[in-house]
Amino acid sequence: MSSNLLSIGASGARAAQVALDVTSQNIANASTAGYVRRSTELAEVAATGYFGTIKDVSLSGVRVAKVVRNAxxxxxxxxxxxxxxxxxxxxxxxxxxxxxxxxxxxxxxxxxxxxxxxxxxxxxxxxxxxxxxxxxxxxxxxxxxxxxxxxxxxxxxxxxxxxxxxxxxxxxxxxxxxxxxxxxxxxxxxxxxxxxxxxxxxxxxxxxxxxxxxxxxxxxxxxxxxxxxxxxxxxxxxxxxxxxxxxxxxxxxxxxxxxxxxxxxxxxxxxxxxxxxxxxxxxxxxxxxxxxxxxxxxxxxxxxxxxxxxxxxxxxxxxxxxxxxxxxxxxxxxxxxxxxxxxxxxxxxxxxxxxxxxxxxxxxxxxxxxxxxxxxxxxxxxxxxxxxxxxxxxxxxxxxxxxxxxxGVDLNTEAVNLVRFQQAFQASGKVMQVATTLFDTLLNIR
Incomplete structure (x- = not known):
């Protein structure tokens, strides 16, 4: 369980980092002539084989599907x-x-x-x-x-x-x-x-x-x-x-x-x-x-x-x-x-x-x-x-x-996105921290 939590948290952190990078790029180019605002499309990651049964689906996190030009x-x-x-x-x-x-x-x-x-x-x-x-x-x-x-x-x-x-x-x-x-x-x-x-x-x-x-x-x-x-x-x-x-x-x-x-x-x-x-x-x-x-x-x-x-x-x-x-x-x-x-x-x-x-x-x-x-x-x-x-x-x-x-780039919207993706990044980090704590606890049981 803890290893799955680590991979899920890591994928969330990576996705949030990409979203933060895209948002920062939008803000930096708010006044650039011809620049078209980008946004990230996220998709879930699914894996098979949980509990040894290939018919079961184990959700394994999130990925960046693509970066979209909003034009x-x-x-x-x-x-x-x-x-x-x-x-x-x-x-x-x-x-x-x-x-x-x-x-x-x-x-x-x-x-x-x-x-x-x-x-x-x-x-x-x-x-x-x-x-x-x-x-x-x-x-x-x-x-x-x-x-x-x-x-x-x-x-x-x-x-x-x-x-x-x-x-x-x-x-x-x-x-x-x-x-x-x-x-x-x-x-x-x-x-x-x-x-x-x-x-x-x-x-x-x-x-x-x-x-x-x-x-x-x-x-x-x-x-x-x-x-x-x-x-x-x-x-x-x-x-x-x-x-x-x-x-x-x-x-x-x-x-x-x-x-x-x-x-x-x-x-x-x-x-x-x-x-x-x-x-x-x-x-x-x-x-x-x-x-x-x-x-x-x-x-x-x-x-x-x-x-x-x-x-x-x-x-x-x-x-x-x-x-x-x-x-x-x-x-x-x-x-x-x-x-x-x-x-x-x-x-x-x-x-x-x-x-x-x-x-x-x-x-x-x-x-x-x-x-x-x-x-x-x-x-x-x-x-x-x-x-x-x-x-x-x-x-x-x-x-x-x-x-x-x-x-066009709306700085108010991008500011909201900065906070949202930052919180998502921190939350994913917290997931990895909890997973690490659980794994260490299990290993320390005598």
Whole structure:
């Protein structure tokens, strides 16, 4: 009896010691990113042959069945999916906000209305040199704001492209590391501390990858994972110990970007790369609209100039040059070159028929209204995407909280476990002490 008590007590002490070690590991890693709480599963130990009868069962203590990672695969997948959606929305809003700020700060709308107001003021006295100079200066300000807006939009595009390149580099680095983790998982012993640490690393790498792109995952029995990028139907990114490089191709003319994985075209719907791609597409549209508006203003003003004569009675020459935000410029700084009079008028004419025609043409082209439309387009897009981002963030936060409640370390719970397993260890020691005392007592009987 006493020998059985010794083995039972010893098994209890060993099991309690392992449980204490696991609890201590949880406490030590309470703030470690990606760490998943462990717990011990205990099982009884049974032996046959008690009292010489093999049909009888003699209970012989306890053993540690396995160390369990308290992570739910479904909740982890939800955190990756919702986090990927939030990352896409956030990066898109950031890009769109920068576009909106670039246009607002250029003050192009104000410059256009000021130019049109200067033309209207010139009608009051078409031969006044100060009024003509005012038109020239307002035209100079207008073309400058178009150039500034174009340059600022180019800067936003360069920033987005740099972010895309960095994201692609991160994806390839993380995919390579995940492939190496897969190899190590295939060699790790089942339920070993090495395997659980590798599983934590695997999940953390997947979480980081999902911030850049939406993923599809298939887990093997050994813990390794096969990953597709762009969803479950997308091209393979990681298979076993091999990863496929992801590349980005920029359209030099439009400024948009496309992706591929190992040469296979890639369509992303989640992650920061998808948001930056959407922002670049919107930037290309806004920049194109602004270029078209700048070109139309140049064409409208110069056409009106060509149908009249200037203050000296000479045929009207171009007031503006260029065809987009990059090339638009003032062709002359001489206010007397403004063709306010019709072609039949002589020098110094106060006839404003051609000026009226220019103002009417500009009213038809409607540069102020179109610029206002461009500003409204980007501002309304920012507003709607912000609402979407906030909603997605609420969903992702909820998923993260749910996963943390299961996989995260609760120090209060671990403190209780420390006391519980310590008492179990002491109790098992007491069992061994009692067994030793009984055995010694029996031996000392005379």
């Amino acid at each position: 739910d695969a479904f909740r982890q997948a939800e955190v990756r999916r919702t986090g990927s959606d939030t990352a896409r929305a956030s990066s898109e809003v950031d890009g769109l906000t920068n576009i909106s700020n670039a246009l607002e700060q250029a003050n192009t709308y104000t410059a256009i209305t000021t130019f049109q107001a200067a033309l209207q003021k010139l009608k009051e006295n078409p031969t006044d040199s100060s009024l003509r100079a005012s038109v020239i200066e307002s035209a100079r300000t207008m073309v400058d704001t178009f150039q500034i807006a174009g340059q600022e939009l180019d800067a936003v595009g360069n920033g987005l492209q740099s972010s895309v390149k960095d994201g692609i580099s991160q994806v390839n680095t993380l995919a390579g590391e995940l492939a190496r983790t897969n190899l190590r998982l295939t060699r790790a012993a089942d339920a070993s501390s090495d395997q659980t640490a590798l599983l934590d690393q695997r999940d953390q790498l997947l979480s980081q990858l999902s911030q850049y792109a939406n993923l599809g995952t298939t887990f093997a029995s050994d813990g390794s994972v096969a990953v597709t990028i762009g969803g479950t139907s997308g091209p393979s990114l990681v298979t076993g110990g091999a990863s496929v490089p992801v590349t980005a191709t920029f359209d030099a003319t439009a400024g948009t970007v496309t992706f591929d994985a190992g040469g296979t075209p890639l369509s992303l719907s989640g992650g920061s790369l998808a948001g930056q791609q959407a922002a670049l597409t919107k930037l290309a549209q806004i920049h194109g609209d602004l270029n078209t508006l700048a070109g139309d203003i140049v064409t409208t003003v110069n056409h009106a100039q060509s149908t009249g004569v200037d203050l000296a009675g000479a045929p009207g020459a171009n007031l503006l040059t260029g065809s987009d935000t990059t090339t638009i410029a003032l062709a002359t700084s001489n206010g007397s070159k403004i063709a306010t009079a019709p072609a039949t008028a002589g020098p110094g004419s106060r006839d404003t028929a051609n000026l009226d025609a220019m103002r009417a043409a500009l009213a038809t082209t409607n540069p102020a209204g179109r610029m206002d439309g461009i500003l409204f387009d980007i501002s309304s897009t920012v507003a709607s995407r912000t609402v979407t981002r906030d909603a997605l963030k609420t969903i992702s936060d909820s998923a993260s909280t749910s996963l943390s409640a299961e996989a």
